[in-house]
Amino acid sequence: MEDSLKKRYLYKLGASIIGVPINLVTQAIVPRALGPGAYGNFSFLTNFFSRIISFFDSGTSSAFYTKLSQRQQDSGLVRFYWGYAGIACSLVVLFVFGAMVLNVYRILWPGQQMKYVWMGLTWGMLQWMTQIINNVVDAHALTVSGEIKRLQQKILGLSLILTLFLVNMLSLTLLFMYYYVTFIFLCIIWAQELKKHGIHIVPVAKLGLLNVKRYVREFYSYANPLVVYSFFGLLTGIADRWMLQKFAGSVQQGFYGLSYQIGSISFLFASAMTPLLLREFSTAFAKQDFEEMRRLFQRYVPMLYSIVALISVFVAVQSKNVVFIMGGKKYEQASVALSIMAVYPIHQTYGQLSNSIYLATGRTRLYRNLGTIIIMLGLAVNFFLVAPKSLFGMGLGATGLAIKMVTMQFFEVNLMLWFNVRFLRLSFWTLIWHQIYVLALLFCLALSISDLIERLASNILVEFLIAGVLYAIGCVALMFVLPSMFSLSRTEFRGMLPDIAKRITEWW
Secondary structure, X not given: OOOOHHHHHHHHHHHHHHHHHHHHHHHHHHHHHHHHHHHHHHHHHHHHHHHHHHHHHOOHHHHHHHHHHHOOOOHHHHHHHHHHHHHHHHHHHHHHHHHHHXXXXXXXXXXXXXXXXXXXXXXXXXXXXXXXXXXXXXXXXXXXXXXXXXXXXXXXXXXXXHHHHHOXXXXXXXXXXXXXXHHHHHHHHHHHHHHHOOOOOOOOOOOOHHHHHHHHHHHHHHHHHHHHHHXXXXXXXXXXXXXXXXXXXXXXXXXXXXXXXHHHHOOHHHHOOHHHHHHHHHHHHXXXXXXXXXXXXXHHHHHHHHHHHHHHHHHHHOHHHHHHHHHOHHHHHHHHHHXXXXXXXXXXXXXXXXXXXXXXXXXXXXXXXXXXXXXXXXXXXXXXXXXXXXXXXXXXXXXXXXXXXXXXXXXXXXXXXXXXXXXXXXOHHHHHHHHHHHHHHHHHHHHHHHHHHHHHOOOHHHXXXXXXXXXXXXXXXXXXXXXXXXXXOHHHXXXXXXXXXXXXXXXX
16 A cells, blocks of 8 residues: 555655754855856756756656556556667767867856866766656655665765865865765665565666657647757756856856845745645546546645745845854855845746646646746846846846746746636636745745844844744744634634644654
8 A cells, every 4th residue: 555645744844844954054165165156067067968858857757757657557658758868868979079079168168177078978968867756656655765875875965075075175066976876875775665566767678669659649648748848947947047157257147046045945845745746646647537636736835935935935035144153254145146046946846737737637728828838938037137237237146036936937937827726726826925925924924034133132142042942933823823824714623732742742
């Protein structure tokens, strides 16, 4: 019997929560050790190749995950997708080799050595391989054991990064090597776990030409509309960071990279749920159980939005202190970009969870059309905000890209949401009102506490910690007064209290 959705989410969430301090330590070490310039180069190259890989993915990984969730015994599907991924990676390698031979790499990757370009490419391919294996694990509802393995990887990663930092050996080259080791280690232990359940990560059975044609038609039907969307996503994703690199340089790239990484930590709580909800939406849609789809959407999407908002709002208000703690004085100018990017994961939550409806139901054509409009508009907005004044831009650097990301995300998410709630027959304005009042309450709470503590405390770390404790207490009080923030009724919330108290008592 497979584990329940609640148990699988709790394990994914638990792994994410434990991973937060590990990620914080890593984020505090890497930017300090590398400095804004080298860290900016790492951020630029990894973003470039993750975008390239995403283009070749073009929704095929979502198709793979959705179909495998519905047909878990279809080993041919797994073998077919590995073949596709191998062909795609080969094409990316040829692209980089061609850029080097034709001597256009200086245009594509300004100020970068080819050694690091190849290392960035390897990073992108290993990340994709890890994602594919993770999809297999989740599609077979082995999330609980899979997340235990992920924790083992995180502990190994923390040990490695601390060792490199303490012996003063952390460099851009060794940072890439660190990621290679942790990616490969996770793939191996996941593959071993799957084998225990009789699942081979690369099935040995031959596909045959007829089966290959069937899979090609199936994937083409699902992912074809997403190719155009992925192309424009590739264009704007690379162009955004390329313009920042070209117009503002590696240091501003480093400021933005740090802001993005710190801001994304709060999204871990929602990202843990995204693949699980996609699986549940897919199986419910296969049964035409729209009532279950509505229940899942109303229950989890607003709840996770509020959870992410709790963290994001505090980071936004405390951005100066967070930047100093995580990066040191070298990154002081990144505080404005962080205060903006900290808000990004809030609506990213809605985007990831709401968009899973489009993917689960195969409405990829509408998803493509809506997303492409926002993407192209965002490209023009980014040029205006990042380009220098000599090119009629505002020259805002990392802050400009942060503004573009947050504003365009807000419009895209709510545009997508409008069509989804109509499909599910839910109230759009109820969800909009929930977004507004949750943010308003949390910002009022965080700002009032931070203003008070700033007048009383002189040490940055003490100020941050005291403000965090008081903010947490205030959030708990809000939960008591207004449980609807977390998609709970008062009756449901009261019913949870004895169980929470029991678990705390057992732990203590």
